[in-house]
Amino acid sequence: MSLPALLVLALAILLGLAAIALARAVATPRAPKAAPPLAESALARAAGVEDALSTLVKRATISYFDETAEDSPAFAGLKRDLEALFPEVHARLAREDLGDRALLYTWKGSGTKDAPAILCAHFDVVPADDAAQWAHGPFSGDIADGSVWGRGAQDIKVTLACALHAAERLLKAGFVPRRTIYFAFGGDEEIGGMRGARLVGEALAARGIRASFLLDEGGPIADGMLSFVDRPLALIGIAEKGYMDVAVEAAGAGGHASMPPRRTAAGDLSRAVVALESSPLKPSLGFTVRSFLGKLAPYSPFPFRVLFRNLWLFGPLVKAFFGASHTSNALIRTTFAPTMLQGSAKENVLADVARANVNVRILPGETGAGTLAVMKRLARRSGASVRPAHPEGVVEPSPESPVDHEGYRAIEAALALSFPEAAAVPFLFSAGTDTKHYRGAAEAMYRLTPLRQTAAQLEGVHGRDERVGISNLRRCEIFYERLISAL
Ligand SMILES: [Zn+2]
Numbered sequence: 001m002s003l004p005a006l007l008v009l010a011l012a013i014l015l016g017l018a019a020i021a022l023a024r025a026v027a028t029p030r031a032p033k034a035a036p037p038l039a040e041s042a043l044a045r046a047a048g049v050e051d052a053l054s055t056l057v058k059r060a061t062i063s064y065f066d067e068t069a070e071d072s073p074a075f076a077g078l079k080r081d082l083e084a085l086f087p088e089v090h091a092r093l094a095r096e097d098l099g100d101r102a103l104l105y106t107w108k109g110s111g112t113k114d115a116p117a118i119l120c121a122h123f124d125v126v127p128a129d130d131a132a133q134w135a136h137g138p139f140s141g142d143i144a145d146g147s148v149w150g151r152g153a154q155d156i157k158v159t160l161a162c163a164l165h166a167a168e169r170l171l172k173a174g175f176v177p178r179r180t181i182y183f184a185f186g187g188d189e190e191i192g193g194m195r196g197a198r199l200v201g202e203a204l205a206a207r208g209i210r211a212s213f214l215l216d217e218g219g220p221i222a223d224g225m226l227s228f229v230d231r232p233l234a235l236i237g238i239a240e241k242g243y244m245d246v247a248v249e250a251a252g253a254g255g256h257a258s259m260p261p262r263r264t265a266a267g268d269l270s271r272a273v274v275a276l277e278s279s280p281l282k283p284s285l286g287f288t289v290r291s292f293l294g295k296l297a298p299y300s301p302f303p304f305r306v307l308f309r310n311l312w313l314f315g316p317l318v319k320a321f322f323g324a325s326h327t328s329n330a331l332i333r334t335t336f337a338p339t340m341l342q343g344s345a346k347e348n349v350l351a352d353v354a355r356a357n358v359n360v361r362i363l364p365g366e367t368g369a370g371t372l373a374v375m376k377r378l379a380r381r382s383g384a385s386v387r388p389a390h391p392e393g394v395v396e397p398s399p400e401s402p403v404d405h406e407g408y409r410a411i412e413a414a415l416a417l418s419f420p421e422a423a424a425v426p427f428l429f430s431a432g433t434d435t436k437h438y439r440g441a442a443e444a445m446y447r448l449t450p451l452r453q454t455a456a457q458l459e460g461v462h463g464r465d466e467r468v469g470i471s472n473l474r475r476c477e478i479f480y481e482r483l484i485s486a487l
Contacts, residue, residue, distance in 0.1 A: 052165050137150065213408075405443070433447055
């Protein structure tokens, strides 16, 4: 073929591809304008949930790896609070205390056709070492300036209070669910859930219970997350990254620092850390991110619709775009984060062993073993070795739950009735939750904290001045009311 003919052919292929891409984008129409939020008057029926949350926040149920540091009376007090706050729930649902940090409520359904649903939360919180600097004490439970203040107001006594408050109201109105609903609450999520969610997950498995779906804490209804989207995004976590701490170690001869060898343990370790940091793993647009972009397309301006609906063509461009910011980069890659460094204990002594901890978050579809093998290769070139830092090893990434599942649709429908202004999209959750203990107990697992939050408000989670606005809280309660009603 002659050169002009080749050029014409290339041009024709390019035009053809462009036409297909445009057609696919045009076939995805823009979503209608966002509906207004629920009016304040519609929130009155959830009134009282703020008092319930305030009561629960007052209990300093901080979980510690060292059990003796825990305030056991606070945990016992919280369980008594639940009985007092939700008498109908306690009269009509079976409650089991599976160990001292695990509560399981069973709300028997009227039918036998539908598989159960599990609604999860945890009642432990993280410490607040900067208590003196809070505007309202972390365990004050103050209701002030339109908010409930304190630890747990965002993470995650809030959903526990909302779910049980909604159940209490529905029970009073004579509601009976069609399918059985389990409320599963752990009291040690912040330290791994071994005394809480693990026991519930094991109990359900031992009874041969396989739920249709599970809902646990997760993404917020994010305000202002993407500048090109005109409404808040309810981020329904359909998958969770895996977790692994890796010890990177380099050995040296030790000895006095006055006559150092050409290479030291600290130097080798540093080279290994730099190698890990400067060799990011390959990006990948897996099922979760593809589902996210697919659902996001109708809420995005036309140029973004062209990109998101044509990942077959623009995948590399989208990867480059995501890779440019550290928050979106975490959605498409397994990440390495060096967090702790250790050399010798004295200024003038060379280290026998220099050690770093690298915190690794593993992308769904990849494995701990595969990631470790790559790290081993990178570290070896610098004279360092790697090994899992904990004997328990690795939390593998979760399976990716479907978005055409009845559980996903139920959550979407409840959101439309409680936060009609928001768009629900599937998302990859990059923090760990209790769901790892339920992998055998539910067909699909979703992670959502149904509260509208900006990035600034989210800093209250594990941070200072944790609080939740009362209107926001009542909308969250109505979300649970709508969700339970549909079960
Ligand atoms: Zn939490």
